């Protein structure tokens with residue numbers, strides 16, 4: 001049967017303004033890095049995306065290289081979009097990126113104008129879209145002049161192939177250099193996509209201050225530390241099919257006794273207020289208003305549902321926040 005989005009899809013989700021732009025993003029967004037490749041089950045991915053949209057998740061994040069194989073997550077998105085979401089295009093924020101190794105030779109990686117423009121054209125074809133809402137430079141390039149990369153982003157926006165420009169994985173200093181260049185070209189930097197979780201707090205040491213000063217938003221990726229900050233690994237074992245079982249991006253060797261102690265302390269604290277470790281971890285990111293959106297991954301609709309429930313649970317008391325801080329700092 002043809003998909004029809006739930007009438008009440010905007011009732012529960014909250015939206016945050018992205019920096020000082022006109023764009024609002026959902027407090028939870030869904031990423032396509034894993035679970036949507038050519039080797040993953042299409043039906044599960046499709047169900048997850050439609051459940052997300054039905055819950056007010058308006059933002060889906062992709063990149064040229066997501067798969068495997070690279071490019072296949074964009075193909076999957078294109079199919080889900082064409083089969084179900086076409087009537088809702090104006091309600092959806094799609095982002096993609098270029099910056100990591102995508103094709104052979106000197107023009108398929110990093111930050112040249114040649115690479116960025118060709119890559120976005122290929123992404124649009126794979127997704128069957130005329131434009132994306134946000135186009136990111138995926139990682140800083142130590143060799144290409146920043147002016148060249150930022151000019152390519154600005155030109156892409158002027159050409160209407162993307163509505164907004166963003167950067168990802170730039171440190172505070174690189175960000176402080178890139179944003180004024182974009183502004184001087186008449187294209188504000190909408191957003192920075194950065195890793196952030198209870199186990200990875202680098203953005204607190206400079207980046208968030210730069211983004212606040214410059215009026216750009218922050219979308220936090222790997223908020224659950226790829227699954228570590230969920231119930232998945234609490235007893236130290238690695239469930240079949242989990243990301244750690246694949247051993248590529250998350251390795252079972254990260255499950256040290258020290259980390260497991262910390263995760264279990266956080267989980268016990270979460271349980272006291274009727275939360276799960278995953279919902280605690282998501283709420284903890286949203287405690288800082290400078291974080292526009294929490295960019296989760298989910299390998300099933302059930303995981304998505306659990307993660308979304310973070311938004312309907314009571315927020316932290318000062319005392320709870322202090323307890324969390326103590327666990328994070330002291331173990």
Ligand SMILES: NC(=O)c1ccc[n+]([C@@H]2O[C@H](COP(=O)([O-])OP(=O)(O)OC[C@H]3O[C@@H](n4cnc5c(N)ncnc54)[C@H](OP(=O)(O)O)[C@@H]3O)[C@@H](O)[C@H]2O)c1
Pocket residue numbers: 030031032033034035061062138168169193194220221222223224225226227228230231232241242243244278295296297298299302303304306307
């Ligand atoms: N800009 C960048 O460089 C960059 C880099 C990385 C990611 N990202 C973006 O950020 C998105 C999210 O990254 P991520 O996937 O690492 O995020 P994450 O939310 O930290 O981890 C997601 C994974 O954790 C597990 N999980 C999620 N919810 C769960 C739950 N309730 N219970 C148990 N397990 C659960 C699932 O893995 P399993 O079920 O497979 O174990 C899921 O695929 C990506 O899709 C991408 O869009 C961007």
